[in-house]
Amino acid sequence: MPPSQRRRRPVDDEGDSEEDARPRQRQHIEASDAEQDEDMSDDDPEVTGASSTADNQMAKKLVRYAISCEYSRTAIRRDGIKERVLGKQGRSFRRIFELAQTQLRTVWGMELRELPVREKMTLHEKRQAMKSNAQPKTGSGAYILSSTLPEEYRSASILKPSKVPSAEQEATYSAFYTMVVSMIWLNGGELSEQKLQRYLMRLNADRMLASERTEVAMKRIERQGYVIKKVDRPPVGYEGDQTITWHVGPRAKEEIGLDGVIxxxxxxxxxxxxxxxxxxxxxxxxxxNRPLTEGGEDYNDAGMTNGV
Incomplete structure (x- = not known):
């Protein structure tokens, strides 16, 4: 072999060794990273314990948020939970929700129950729903707190009205919206504005309800989801007055139910x-065709009973 070739060989071998060393070095680094990831996996007791502690704290935060919403009779919405409780951990909704449910049931005697989906009431809404190819919603994404206490602990002597603004005002307000919802349900689930005003006039509550105007109280129970006000206006170009009807709201279906009306x-x-x-x-x-029951059971929209 010529000397020139013998002189070039060590240079080529040296170059080959450097190029071969780089992939081996990268493989070594990747293997080290993989081993570190395995060491930091969920099987590690320290990591698992820290994750469990964080989840419990987040579940307690959800419990506080739910109680604060229920105090003002505001629906606890899924979007609100993700924004105010979960933050960047939005994918852990189901896990945190179940932990919060356990804490609510074992400590507070309550649970989060999803409100029913708002029904299509007018003919126009029903036609729009039929034309749309969208799948019907299986859940409303809004919740309220419901008691899980046994029936013997749900008497008025134990579950007293809130003292804010006062026990008397709270009891009056609760009785008012329960009465209005009952009248709507007893009229087939739909009550005209004229009938409602006649009923309120007989009760001497058409203008004032304790220390506030009845109109203000009606707007509040509508905003809180106990009733739904439906206004049907005549088509454009046609003369006529608008028609106002009242319907049972999703919160009333869950909180009061047919059992409460009975x-x-x-x-x-x-x-x-x-x-x-x-x-x-x-x-x-x-x-x-169904027997009436008192206490311990609740009726759904189809007239069937659901255990509370």
């Missing part, structure tokens, strides 16, 4: 044990 009616009429009375009450509520 309890109110029985209380007003002195708990009559009359078959004719029960028949009329079933007919008014649209549950003709």
């Amino acid at each position: 309890g109110l009616v029985r209380e007003v009429y002195g708990h009559p044990e009359d078959e004719a009375f029960d028949k009329k009450l079933r007919s008014s509520l649209g549950i003709k």
Whole structure:
């Protein structure tokens, strides 16, 4: 072999060794990173413990947020939970939600229950829903707190009205929206503005409700989801007055339910044990073929009962 070739070989071998060393060095670094990732995996007790502690703190934050919303009768929305509680941990919603449910049930005697989806009421809304190809919503994404206490602990002597603004005002307001919701439900789930005003006039509550105007109280129970006000205006180019109807809101369906309406009616009429009375009450509520129950059960929209 010529000397020139023998002189070039060491140079080529040296170059090859440097190029071969770089991939091996990268492989060594990647292997070290992989080993470090394995050391920091969920199987590590320290990492698992820190994650569990963070989840518990976040669940407690969700409990505080839910209680503050319920105090003002504001719906607890999924978007609000992600924004005010989870922050950048939005993907952990289900895990934090279940932890908060456990804390609410074991410590507070409550649980978060999802509100029903708002129904299509007018003919226009129903037609729009039929034209749309979108899948119907399976959940509203809004929740309220509901008691999980046994029936014997739900008496008025134990669950007293809130003292803010005062116990008397809170009791009056609760009785008012329960009565309005009951009247709507007893009229087939829809009550005209004229009928509502006649009922309120008979109760001497058409203008004032305790120390506030009835109009203000109606706007508040509408805003809080107990009732839905539907205004139908005549088409453009046609003369006529607008029609106002009142419907049962999603919060009333979950908080009061048909069972609450039955309890109110029985209380007003002195708990009559009359078959004719029960028949009329079933007919008014649209549950003709189902027995009436008091306490411990609740009716859904189809007239079936759900355990509380």
